[in-house]
Amino acid sequence: MRSIKRSPLGRYSRAKVRELVTAVHVLETPAGSWEVRTLGAKGQTRRFDAKVPAIEHALKLKDDARIVLHQREPKKVSLVRPAKVGGRVTFRETKLR
Amino acid sequence: MPAASRYDDNVFINCPFTPDYQELFRALVFAVADCGFVPRSALERSNSGETRIDKLYRIIKECRYGLHDISVTELDPTNNLPRFNMPLELGIFLGATKFGSPTQRTKSCLILDRERYRYQIFCSDLAGQDPKPHNGEPPDAVKCVRNWLRAERPTVRLPSGERMWNRFEKLRVDLPVICDALMLEPDSLEFHDLTTVIEEWLLSNPR
Numbered sequence: 001m002r003s004i005k006r007s008p009l010g011r012y013s014r015a016k017v018r019e020l021v022t023a024v025h026v027l028e029t030p031a032g033s034w035e036v037r038t039l040g041a042k043g044q045t046r047r048f049d050a051k052v053p054a055i056e057h058a059l060k061l062k063d064d065a066r067i068v069l070h071q072r073e074p075k076k077v078s079l080v081r082p083a084k085v086g087g088r089v090t091f092r093e094t095k096l097r
Numbered sequence: 098m099p100a101a102s103r104y105d106d107n108v109f110i111n112c113p114f115t116p117d118y119q120e121l122f123r124a125l126v127f128a129v130a131d132c133g134f135v136p137r138s139a140l141e142r143s144n145s146g147e148t149r150i151d152k153l154y155r156i157i158k159e160c161r162y163g164l165h166d167i168s169v170t171e172l173d174p175t176n177n178l179p180r181f182n183m184p185l186e187l188g189i190f191l192g193a194t195k196f197g198s199p200t201q202r203t204k205s206c207l208i209l210d211r212e213r214y215r216y217q218i219f220c221s222d223l224a225g226q227d228p229k230p231h232n233g234e235p236p237d238a239v240k241c242v243r244n245w246l247r248a249e250r251p252t253v254r255l256p257s258g259e260r261m262w263n264r265f266e267k268l269r270v271d272l273p274v275i276c277d278a279l280m281l282e283p284d285s286l287e288f289h290d291l292t293t294v295i296e297e298w299l300l301s302n303p304r
Contacts, residue, residue, distance in 0.1 A: 025274050027274065
């Protein structure tokens with residue numbers, strides 16, 4: 001019988017929490033602006049008028065960190081990854097929830 | 098390592114689970130974890146096959162340390178009676194230190210109340226146990242826990258209670274963002290969700 005190596009309450013969810021704690025978060029504010037936040041004791045916040053400059057700033061902050069985008073309407077949380085399209089650096093969103 | 102086998106690191110948190118106590122409860126859980134110990138609570142598992150009192154016996158047996166807040170003594174508005182769960186659990190813990198095995202006799206506890214000496218009015222047999230006052234203030238409760246656990250492990254360096262509280266406030270700001278991504282509600286976190294977020298936050302924010 002095959003054993004289950006990854007329980008939904010085990011390593012997977014803890015790793016996911018770790019990933020989110022160390023990620024850079026880009027949050028849409030009620031006023032429609034965008035906030036780039038790093039979490040933790042030395043967390044920083046910077047506000048932008050538009051989404052794209054906010055993501056670009058987030059991508060510059062930490063090379064290896066995940067960028068998590070929190071959109072308000074419609075409610076959506078996605079992972080953002082840099083991608084190259086025709087020699088131009090852009091980004092790709094993957095829905096997290 | 099499963100929490101059950103970490104007797105020397107486990108801290109049983111005995112306190113009310115009411116919404117108005119939530120801030121204090123979270124502050125206590127954070128302080129225990131930030132001191133390098135494992136917070137344990139009756140909220141951690143709901144197995145209908147185990148009676149409530151058996152669950153308490155098991156958790157108390159697995160914890161060397163006990164944090165008991167007996168500050169809530171108000172009468173229930175419906176029944177006009179106080180809740181006795183916290184003093185009962187404190188009694189079980191103190192009993193284990195007297196009548197238990199040699200391992201159980203190594204137990205240590207911190208008793209918290211709202212005001213100094215107030216316990217003498219409703220639980221005078223605690224005289225000599227020196228309950229510490231938290232004044233209903235989470236920063237004071239964090240300080241009490243920090244000072245108690247610091248004395249229990251004198252070789253471990255810990256930040257001051259004020260610094261520990263500041264770290265907790267940072268976590269409180271981060272919590273809604275983390276919960277949003279995890280599809281959790283920050284105001285109604287289950288005990289395991291709360292401890293997982295706190296532990297991972299502490300791991301990525303070492304002192």
